[in-house]
Amino acid sequence: MLLFRLKRTLKLGIKSLWMHRLRSTLTTLGIIFGVCSVIAMLAIGEGASREAQESIARLGSTNLIIETVRPPEEQTDTGNVETVKSYGLTYADAESIRNTIPNVDVAVPIREIDQEARYLNRKVAIKIVGTIPWYTEISPIRLMRGRFLSSTDLHHQLAVCVIDDQVGRKLFAFDDPLGLDVKIYGGYYRVVGIVTRAATGKTTDGFDRGPAVVSGDSGGVVGNIYIPLTTAKSRFTELTASFSGGSQSVERVELQKIIVKVTSNRQVLQMRDIIDTLLNHIHDKQDYQIVVPLELLRAAARTRRIFSIVLGSIAAISLLVGGIGIMNIMLATVSERTREIGIRRALGARKRDIIVQFLSETLLLTLLGGVLGIILGSIIPSLVTHFGHMPTIITGGSLVLAFGVSAAIGITFGLYPACRAANMDPIESLRHE
Amino acid sequence: MAVVHIEKLCKTYQLGLVQLSALCDVDLEIEQGRYIAVMGPSGSGKSTLLNLLGCLDRPTSGRYRLSGEDVSTLDDDQLSLIRGKRIGFIFQSYNLIGQLNVIENIELPMFYQGFSEQASARRAGELATMVGLGDRLKHKPSELSGGQQQRVAIARALANDPVMILADEPTGNLDSASGAEILSVLNALHQQGKTLIIVTHDTEIAARAQRIIHLLDGRVEREIHNGA
Numbered sequence: 001m002l003l004f005r006l007k008r009t010l011k012l013g014i015k016s017l018w019m020h021r022l023r024s025t026l027t028t029l030g031i032i033f034g035v036c037s038v039i040a041m042l043a044i045g046e047g048a049s050r051e052a053q054e055s056i057a058r059l060g061s062t063n064l065i066i067e068t069v070r071p072p073e074e075q076t077d078t079g080n081v082e083t084v085k086s087y088g089l090t091y092a093d094a095e096s097i098r099n100t101i102p103n104v105d106v107a108v109p110i111r112e113i114d115q116e117a118r119y120l121n122r123k124v125a126i127k128i129v130g131t132i133p134w135y136t137e138i139s140p141i142r143l144m145r146g147r148f149l150s151s152t153d154l155h156h157q158l159a160v161c162v163i164d165d166q167v168g169r170k171l172f173a174f175d176d177p178l179g180l181d182v183k184i185y186g187g188y189y190r191v192v193g194i195v196t197r198a199a200t201g202k203t204t205d206g207f208d209r210g211p212a213v214v215s216g217d218s219g220g221v222v223g224n225i226y227i228p229l230t231t232a233k234s235r236f237t238e239l240t241a242s243f244s245g246g247s248q249s250v251e252r253v254e255l256q257k258i259i260v261k262v263t264s265n266r267q268v269l270q271m272r273d274i275i276d277t278l279l280n281h282i283h284d285k286q287d288y289q290i291v292v293p294l295e296l297l298r299a300a301a302r303t304r305r306i307f308s309i310v311l312g313s314i315a316a317i318s319l320l321v322g323g324i325g326i327m328n329i330m331l332a333t334v335s336e337r338t339r340e341i342g343i344r345r346a347l348g349a350r351k352r353d354i355i356v357q358f359l360s361e362t363l364l365l366t367l368l369g370g371v372l373g374i375i376l377g378s379i380i381p382s383l384v385t386h387f388g389h390m391p392t393i394i395t396g397g398s399l400v401l402a403f404g405v406s407a408a409i410g411i412t413f414g415l416y417p418a419c420r421a422a423n424m425d426p427i428e429s430l431r432h433e
Numbered sequence: 434m435a436v437v438h439i440e441k442l443c444k445t446y447q448l449g450l451v452q453l454s455a456l457c458d459v460d461l462e463i464e465q466g467r468y469i470a471v472m473g474p475s476g477s478g479k480s481t482l483l484n485l486l487g488c489l490d491r492p493t494s495g496r497y498r499l500s501g502e503d504v505s506t507l508d509d510d511q512l513s514l515i516r517g518k519r520i521g522f523i524f525q526s527y528n529l530i531g532q533l534n535v536i537e538n539i540e541l542p543m544f545y546q547g548f549s550e551q552a553s554a555r556r557a558g559e560l561a562t563m564v565g566l567g568d569r570l571k572h573k574p575s576e577l578s579g580g581q582q583q584r585v586a587i588a589r590a591l592a593n594d595p596v597m598i599l600a601d602e603p604t605g606n607l608d609s610a611s612g613a614e615i616l617s618v619l620n621a622l623h624q625q626g627k628t629l630i631i632v633t634h635d636t637e638i639a640a641r642a643q644r645i646i647h648l649l650d651g652r653v654e655r656e657i658h659n660g661a
């Protein structure tokens with residue numbers, strides 16, 4: 001019985017929508033575009049924020065990254081043609097942090113040198129990462145084969161190295177790198193281990209800040225080769241020459257980074273202040289900066305919220321416009337069918353029967369628009385991904401949301417015309433031409 | 434017991450500052466199974482009376498008891514129920530719904546009373562056959578002649594087996610041949626014991642009625658009882 005009513009009501013709705021095909025289509029377009037933009041925008045926003053969050057999370061949320069930065073140029077220096085400028089983080093800094101600050105889980109000094117690695121007649125550009133065995137604590141690298149650097153290596157300044165799997169593939173091709181020697185800058189290093197970066201996807205975003213723990217893919221560098229920090233210290237000079245504005249300057253930097261890990265991410269922000277105070281005390285120039293991934297994560301979440309609000313508002317406005325279009329058409333339909341309403345009332349239809357009839361017609365229209373919008377909105381993000389090389393993620397939630405919103409619009413904007421129809425005087429309606 | 438019992442029924446319309454009395458102090462009692470004709474010049478209040486009898490309209494004052502039940506105090510839903518179950522309307526301009534075919538039009542009153550699909554389809558088919566349209570079930574009103582449309586309307590009025598059939602100039606839009614057909618159908622209904630109230634200008638139709646009520650300016654001018 002109820003099913004019959006539903007069937008009849010829907011059949012009638014479809015019939016009258018079909019009778020005004022063009023009108024129904026044009027009206028539905030508003031909803032289609034609205035729903036489509038909701039889904040597409042959410043998918044693009046979700047994709048962007050997921051990517052940003054992943055690359056930040058890879059930095060480690062309990063880590064603090066202290067980086068060497070070139071201090072601002074001082075005007076008085078320009079007179080000197082050739083001076084050695086020392087700046088940046090030092091071995092002593094790393095020691096101080098480890099020794100004087102409580103709650104530091106590990107403090108890992110990192111020395112980075114761009115070099116070429118050779119094996120037989122092959123050579124590739126790599127980044128040497130001079131570090132200590134605890135590097136594995138602060139970096140998401142995963143050991144694939146062999147072992148990572150050990151305390152013994154560090155202690156005896158051994159000429160051993162651990163390589164990225166990409167470096168292994170490029171340099172050794174089909175040979176097993178373990179136990180073989182890589183030649184770097186005149187010295188030979190025995191490969192004792194192969195690691196892989198635990199990173200899931202490719203990173204092509206702006207968050208590639210270049211810390212060794214994230215990636216070193218910049219400038220044609222194939223990957224990292226990890227050697228003991230002590231070995232790096234004894235074999236590679238800390239001086240680099242650079243030319244700026246016609247004059248040559250020589251710079252001396254001991255460490256590019258110190259990465260500090262704390263036990264829980266509640267301590268991160270506090271730790272930043274403590275380290276800052278300590279380093280500020282030691283350094284007379286602002287030649288370091290402290291990056292807190294957790295903060296970046298929070299900032300990203302904030303950006304994402306704002307992004308969602310903006311996109312959401314645009315989508316909401318287009319849906320609103322679509323809804324007004326629907327209401328307009330339904331008012332026209334009601335006034336065209338005034339006589340039909342009168343007839344139905346005379347034959348025993350209650351007000352609520354009339355409301356149900358017109359409301360279901362509106363709902364039919366908006367849900368149709370919703371479904372088409374969902375289909376279209378699911379196609380657009382994949383086009384964006386394909387042609388725009390942007391990640392997009394369509395969440396089940398956004399589909400449900402879009403469907404719910406189009407239903408809500410149908411009810412909201414259909415209710416007024418339907419009530420108007422129901423409240424018409426039956427006699428007046430019957431007299432209507 | 435009287436089907437219709439009316440006391441001092443009034444309907445006034447407020448037109449700006451002027452009060453227009455469409456119906457005034459009408460007393461009426463109609464027994465079950467009667468054939469009544471309502472006559473009178475245009476604007477005398479015939480349609481107003483019929484709408485009140487059919488619970489489409491509410492009186493300004495006075496009392497109306499339908500089969501003993503006072504309907505002057507009922508709410509909109511209850512009046513809808515009465516229209517759907519106990520009243521059958523037939524209009525001058527047929528008032529079929531253009532998008533629906535013959536069978537669907539006849540089903541309408543049953544649809545609102547919650548009949549099942551099979552039951553209403555069966556009954557609608559029977560009624561269509563009864564009014565001689567058994568071979569036109571899937572036709573749209575626009576594909577039928579005026580007389581055929583009015584017969585669909587009669588079938589529709591009978592759908593819920595009402596106690597009373599109200600017809601407002603049912604032959605007004607028809608040629609005499611079609612009109613005669615409609616009248617014979619209505620006569621048959623009367624034979625079956627339905628209460629029939631017909632507004633008409635046609636003295637021939639009125640001549641068949643058991644009782645003729647003449648209205649003038651909203652009042653009952655005179656009544657004629659035809660000895661049967």
Ligand SMILES: Nc1ncnc2c1ncn2[C@@H]1O[C@H](COP(=O)(O)OP(=O)(O)O)[C@@H](O)[C@H]1O
Pocket residue numbers: 446448453454455473474475476477478479480481482
């Ligand atoms: N909705 C209305 N507003 C104002 N006056 C009305 C309305 N309906 C009917 N009337 C008036 O009531 C009187 C009776 O109308 P009606 O019952 O339709 O007459 P009839 O059907 O006998 O021609 C007429 O004078 C008409 O103008």
Ligand SMILES: [Mg+2]
Pocket residue numbers: 479480481
């Ligand atoms: Mg009239």
